[in-house]
Amino acid sequence: MRDELAAKPLDRAVLGGFAELARSADGPVVDVGCGPGRVTAHLDTLGLPVFGMDLSPEMVAEARRRHPTLRFDEGSMLALEYEDGSLGEIVAWYSIIHVPDEHLPAVFAEFRRVLTAGGFLQLAFQTGEGIKHRTEAAGHAISLDFHRRRPERVAELLERAGLSVRARLLREPDEEGDFPEETPQGFLLARKPLGDRGA
Template sequence: MTRPELSPDFLHATRTSYDAIAAGYAEWTRDELAGKPLERGMLTVFAELVARDGGGLPLADVGCGTGRVTGYLHGLGLGLDVFGIDLAPGMLAEARKDHPGLRFAEGSMLCLDLPDASLGGLLAWYSTIHVPDEELPRAFAEFHRVLAPGAYALLGFQVGDEPLRLTEALGEEVALVFHRRQPQRIAELLREAGLGLVSVTRRERETDGPFPERAPQGFVLVRRPVVSGGCEDGDISAAN
């Protein structure tokens, strides 16, 4: 399959920024999930769905960063073949150090080096947030391509209408844009990419604790329709 060239600007800025903060980021976020029971619950439900309906195919954590969520999914003991993909070599180095038994590979969600219909599940946990609006349909088309029929994808992201731009993080110079988006808009784009909507969740921001938030959080669960009679079934939410 011939793939178009990737737009270099935001990819380069995101990669170099996360390479610069990789060690500090790994330390800062290592225990973050311990204080987020709702997120742990959603990730666990997602993993159980993949274990049930993923046909034994791998689960990819796309934009895995330092691998903390990859490790969490693996540690659930559901027998999932979980691996991580990330843009930044520095983050992957931290992931391999913290989770030496898991697989991690460098790559971009805009052009995944994976065969068609090869995944039983795909997680994009706060990784689409750096993708510009005009490139988001391309990423979601890739999600649809690599998911097997019946496989699930779960996305997490910040909710809002205006992006956040950071030039400094963890004491390092960065050039990061955090695109905040409305859950229904993400759901609409995923449906346009051919993925069936399962659930849309919004959580208000937490202002206390070790990880205070600037914005509410959104979570969208979708599924590639199951092939039936030579074509894909329609949207799951519309069928019930």
């Protein structure tokens, strides 16, 4: 898989803004659903104390192969194996698109639990409605469901989980290049309230 970020300057700008916020974080940054580790590595180049986590042992192995100096854990978004309030920031870059609707509230509750008070969460996701099943991506055979969601629905679920939405961005689809997109791309920045010390 080639580096999709290299062709998307607006996406890099979103991550750059997140990195500026994260530099003052009290705790490490985790890239949840990191895949082969490209966003983890990008955040590392921006000077963040970052590590990646993914459900797939194959993806974790690939990330470790590509980025041997970085840490990558196996784990599930539904049951994060980190202490309450132990993470400074979380980035979930196109990883919630693989989470079914019925599990998303639990995922956001887990994000809130492990974030430190005042910690930020950066989401990136495909917008729209419904589910698209894909069997190929960047020349590789896959079998994945991609859940598309309206940004206002994602924001509502974040607020219900106790995370305050601080910024929203909608980018029109890039229909050209090596990674053509079919729908607008959504970016939401949320924060665990400063006074929230609970799990």
